[in-house]
Amino acid sequence: MSIKSAELVDWYSHARRDLPWRDPDVTAWQILVSEFMLQQTPVARVAPIWLDWVARWPTPSATAAASAADVLRAWGKLGYPRRAKRLHECAIAIATEHGDQVPDDVEVLLTLPGIGAYTARAVACFAYRQSVPVVDTNVRRVVARAVHGLADAGNPSATRDLADVTALLPDDETAPVFSAALMELGATVCTARSPKCGICPLSACAWRAAGHPAATTAPRPSQKYAGTDRQVRGRLLDVLRASSAPVVRERLDVVWLTDTAQRDRALDSLLVDGLVEQTADGRFALAGEGDDTGPPTPATKPSGRSGGGSPTA
Incomplete structure (x- = not known):
């Protein structure tokens, strides 16, 4: 079973969301910025920060x-x-x-910092109107259901x-619009x-025709946030953004007293990632704002333990 492009394109013409990066005057760079911001982040959180x-x-x-440092401040609470x-490096x-x-x-x-297979094709398609396949989680799910009759897409396979x-x-x-x-x-x-x-606009869907078989x-x-290293990193960055x-x-x-080892690990990872710098006198600042900074050093207080890992945040 396949998807009829005409009915999907017609549906999109009146049902699409009014998102600011879809304005016809938006540049390729501004579309690229939106793609960086939208990774693992809801549209509602991205829109106001993207506009600013x-x-x-x-x-x-x-x-x-x-x-x-200014870039990290402007990024705000996007996570x-x-x-x-990486967006700054790409720029x-x-x-x-x-x-x-x-x-x-x-x-x-694909040679630019921070740009992977999805982002490269999304920019080529949406900014330059090229007929290239753009595959994200939503696309994989639609194809799995409408074409293959499956409730979910399973594990990703770039080739497939x-x-x-x-x-x-x-x-x-119409390929880019499709x-x-x-x-x-x-x-x-x-x-x-x-x-x-x-309310699906597709007249043919293999999953629907099969009676919606279960996955x-x-x-x-579901990914939790409370209590994770990501949350601790965010709180540490909040202090530095405000200063x-x-x-x-x-x-x-003082931002995380419940688990001091976790706090030390989170701070170490921010140093390793180059988001935070430590000054010669032991203070901490956002990247580029440390006065007389040396190479990143573990933030752990002298206790014999070493910093651990570099969690994503």
Whole structure:
């Protein structure tokens, strides 16, 4: 079974969400920024920060000229702040190596900091209107259901997933719109937990035709945030974002008293990731704001233990 592109494109024309990065005047760079921000982050949280970001730094060179600390502050509560660092590095690369223009070639995009297979194809498709397969979690789920009759897509397979979507792309100028529509359908109608099959625009769906068979794989456990290293890292960064000067260790210690080893581990990981710097006199600051900084050193207080790991935050 296949997906009829015409009915999906027609549905998208009147059902798509009014998202700011879909405005026709938005540049390739601003679309790239949205793709960085939208990774593992809901649209509602991204939209206001994206609007402020592109107003402040509308081009790669403007972003590149900002300090790493300013970028981390502007990133705010989006989470996973290493994405902000990589976006800043990406801006520098585009400004210095590509004439301040986002490349339109997927293979070239893949050479830029922070850009993987999905982001490279999303930029080529949505910014440059190219007919390339764009595969995210929502697209995989729609294809699994509508084409293969499965409740969920199972484990990702780049070769299989790209081939599946490539086979669905219409052979005309509507291919980029079809790609956006496929993602939109998965995000708003063919959702993971409560699919709205009654309003689905697809006249043919293998999963619906089979009577909505249940998934054969166990559901993934929901990711918790409370009590994780990510939460601790976020609290430590909150202190540093709010300060215009390096802070003493005690200012950081008080944000997480329930597990001091976890707090030390989280601070160590921020140093290793280059998001935080330690000054020569032992204070801490956002990247680029440490005065007379040396190489990153473990933040653990002298106790014989070493810092552990570098969790994502």
